[in-house]
Amino acid sequence: MNSRHSAPTPTSADDTRRGAPSRLVMVGGGPRAIGVLERLGANAGVPGTAERLAQAPLHVDIIDPHMPGAGRIWRAEESPLLLMNSRAADVSIFTDETVEAEGPVVAGPSLAEWADGIRRGTIAAPTAGTTRLAEIHALGPTDFASRRVQALYLEWFFGQVLAALPSTVSVTVHRTTATAVRAGDGPATWNVELEDRAPLPADLLLLAAGHTDSRPNAARHELAAFARRHGGTYLGPSQASDAQVELLGAGQDVIVRGMGLAFIDLMALLTEGRGGRFVPAAEAESAGADAAADLRGRLDYLPSGEEPRLWVGSRRGVPYHSKVRDEGAPTGLGELVHVTPANLRALEDEHGLLDFRIDVLPLIAAEIAHQVPGAPLAQEGEEPLAWLDEPLSDLGATTLPEAAQQATRDAVVGHIEADLRDRIGGEVTAARTLFQLLLRLHGVLVDQLPATRVRGGARGDYPRWWHSLFSFVDSGPPPHRLQQLLALERAGIIRFLGPGLRVTADETSGRFRARGATGVGVEAGALVDAFLPEPSLQESTNPLLRDLVTGGDAALGRESAASPGALDTDARHRVIGPDGTARERLWAVGPWTSELPIAAFARPHTNAPCHRRNDALARELLETALSGNAPRPEAEEPEGGEADRGIPVLAPVAVRAPHTPRLGVLGPGKIGSALTRTAL
Numbered sequence: 001m002n003s004r005h006s007a008p009t010p011t012s013a014d015d016t017r018r019g020a021p022s023r024l025v026m027v028g029g030g031p032r033a034i035g036v037l038e039r040l041g042a043n044a045g046v047p048g049t050a051e052r053l054a055q056a057p058l059h060v061d062i063i064d065p066h067m068p069g070a071g072r073i074w075r076a077e078e079s080p081l082l083l084m085n086s087r088a089a090d091v092s093i094f095t096d097e098t099v100e101a102e103g104p105v106v107a108g109p110s111l112a113e114w115a116d117g118i119r120r121g122t123i124a125a126p127t128a129g130t131t132r133l134a135e136i137h138a139l140g141p142t143d144f145a146s147r148r149v150q151a152l153y154l155e156w157f158f159g160q161v162l163a164a165l166p167s168t169v170s171v172t173v174h175r176t177t178a179t180a181v182r183a184g185d186g187p188a189t190w191n192v193e194l195e196d197r198a199p200l201p202a203d204l205l206l207l208a209a210g211h212t213d214s215r216p217n218a219a220r221h222e223l224a225a226f227a228r229r230h231g232g233t234y235l236g237p238s239q240a241s242d243a244q245v246e247l248l249g250a251g252q253d254v255i256v257r258g259m260g261l262a263f264i265d266l267m268a269l270l271t272e273g274r275g276g277r278f279v280p281a282a283e284a285e286s287a288g289a290d291a292a293a294d295l296r297g298r299l300d301y302l303p304s305g306e307e308p309r310l311w312v313g314s315r316r317g318v319p320y321h322s323k324v325r326d327e328g329a330p331t332g333l334g335e336l337v338h339v340t341p342a343n344l345r346a347l348e349d350e351h352g353l354l355d356f357r358i359d360v361l362p363l364i365a366a367e368i369a370h371q372v373p374g375a376p377l378a379q380e381g382e383e384p385l386a387w388l389d390e391p392l393s394d395l396g397a398t399t400l401p402e403a404a405q406q407a408t409r410d411a412v413v414g415h416i417e418a419d420l421r422d423r424i425g426g427e428v429t430a431a432r433t434l435f436q437l438l439l440r441l442h443g444v445l446v447d448q449l450p451a452t453r454v455r456g457g458a459r460g461d462y463p464r465w466w467h468s469l470f471s472f473v474d475s476g477p478p479p480h481r482l483q484q485l486l487a488l489e490r491a492g493i494i495r496f497l498g499p500g501l502r503v504t505a506d507e508t509s510g511r512f513r514a515r516g517a518t519g520v521g522v523e524a525g526a527l528v529d530a531f532l533p534e535p536s537l538q539e540s541t542n543p544l545l546r547d548l549v550t551g552g553d554a555a556l557g558r559e560s561a562a563s564p565g566a567l568d569t570d571a572r573h574r575v576i577g578p579d580g581t582a583r584e585r586l587w588a589v590g591p592w593t594s595e596l597p598i599a600a601f602a603r604p605h606t607n608a609p610c611h612r613r614n615d616a617l618a619r620e621l622l623e624t625a626l627s628g629n630a631p632r633p634e635a636e637e638p639e640g641g642e643a644d645r646g647i648p649v650l651a652p653v654a655v656r657a658p659h660t661p662r663l664g665v666l667g668p669g670k671i672g673s674a675l676t677r678t679a680l
Helices: 013-017 031-044 049-055 111-120 130-138 147-164 218-229 261-270 282-286 289-295 341-346 356-371 401-424 430-448 461-474 479-490 543-550 609-627 669-679
Strands: 002-005 022-027 058-063 169-174 178-183 190-194 200-202 204-207 233-235 253-257 277-280 299-302 309-313 494-498 502-506 511-515 521-524 526-529 574-576 582-588
Touching: 022 031, 022 190, 022 200, 022 609, 031 049, 031 058, 031 147, 031 169, 031 609, 049 609, 058 200, 111 130, 111 147, 130 147, 178 543, 204 543, 204 609, 218 233, 218 502, 218 526, 253 511, 253 521, 261 309, 261 479, 277 479, 299 479, 341 356, 356 430, 356 461, 401 430, 401 479, 401 494, 430 461, 430 609, 479 494, 494 521, 511 526, 582 609
Parallel strands: 022 058, 022 204, 058 169, 204 582, 233 526, 253 309, 253 526, 309 494
Antiparallel strands: 002 169, 178 190, 190 200, 277 299, 502 511, 511 521, 574 582
């Protein structure tokens, strides 16, 4: 069933001059797509544009089987143990006065302000159940909200976007899956094929499918087959909510490959999710003032007896760095002196291209050395940022075999404890300065270094290597999650395998073998790859994305040479066709494209890249629609169409400020979906 938000039907004499709307189809209804829609609506009301739209209106079709606003990744039915990795005050999907964009600012509440508005009764409470409402009421500015609360915030935002649309922009939501895109054979530029209904014609098409899963590659197929042959368990890369953790038994040895955010989620589900409890450590409560700083936040774990034993390792051998305290607090960071537009231009070759490793990375390393006290310089022959990317790289070469297990444990624990001291204390530290510097550098690269400006072939250094490093340093878990990790290690639930992890499948024993660089190893009947699926167009579980590059003569795009597996797009997000030219009226955004990944929401008052990108794209969509849309006769609704299905239409409403809820929160489940359709 479709859901439609229709703006008021005009009754003036201008009606006779208004043509049929041009159609923009958005494939994907998650936060990135809805962020573009918000910017589109804001720009549609600008004088000049508003008058043009009055003569040539725009209709937007949003295709997504999941809840609009939140999409597939942010789910209101998720476990409350799955947390965001940003504090509630540091999360906003609204623009603000710092955003350097041509479109108008439409301010709105951060996640923390939204929760406060619900507590005070100035924002309508969600229709999502008492437990979720209790979470919202308890949420403070410095708390890390559950992902399901964020889903409700995003759904509420979508309602605000719809309520604020001018009468010249209408929206239909199609709760289905897009399966392919074909060139139009009539007036429409594109036809979007759908899973369970007739294709949708599109004058303009934006692909914004968000994070997608990948089909298992040959290596993972073999791991799964090995587990089946020998009665073991293999869990491949996935979102934490989709992992079949029930297959991991109490007391079972489990090898876990990966120590990023997916591992932290897995850890929570297998411990607290099975009845275990974290409590303040006894020694922390009884310690004197001198020891209090070192023991701040220290926890003990009280097991339920249902937990497996996790043997954890990765390439780096350590978890992502903790989120810092007071992300926006001044650290004395100065203006960039090395990573500047002028310096990047000076290093371009005759084709205007840069090599990330040769040209850009040394500038980044020099900037870090200049801005961050005590940052080491690379020695002759060393990678410029090896000290940051591989903090335990020397561990294997300096560890005696008989001392390997203790040395590995001490190195990993020591790294985590030092990280917590440097990042959550009240004083300014080099770690906090580095955090802010990498945020700024990432923003510069988003603006200055599209994949189309990078040469270097298929090594995938940029954007993937850079984004991996940036995430490791700046996008880590809440501090208390690392305290929980340390508590689980002391309780014997977690064992560290260290850096340089290698996993093999031994047919003789029928078990998986894991070994770290120090020689610490284990055999186990279960293996979990605790990381997200690598974006891959050809192996995507999304049929439309696969078809973009595997559709033979009908293929509309190509893989990026700089970022293998990703769809090639230019700096304006236009899809690059197989012949190397940009497709007209076809855009794509998201982690499966060659753009440097950016979050769909950001800390307020930071001139966030997502808002700038969304605004520029929305303005281009509007201008393209208006430039190519002469008024044409309104098409009749086909027999048996939406008008015959009783789709509810909103009564005329005035444009409202985003702080005033019009549609409330669109809740989960069957009832919530029904309310969503009615409200829209």
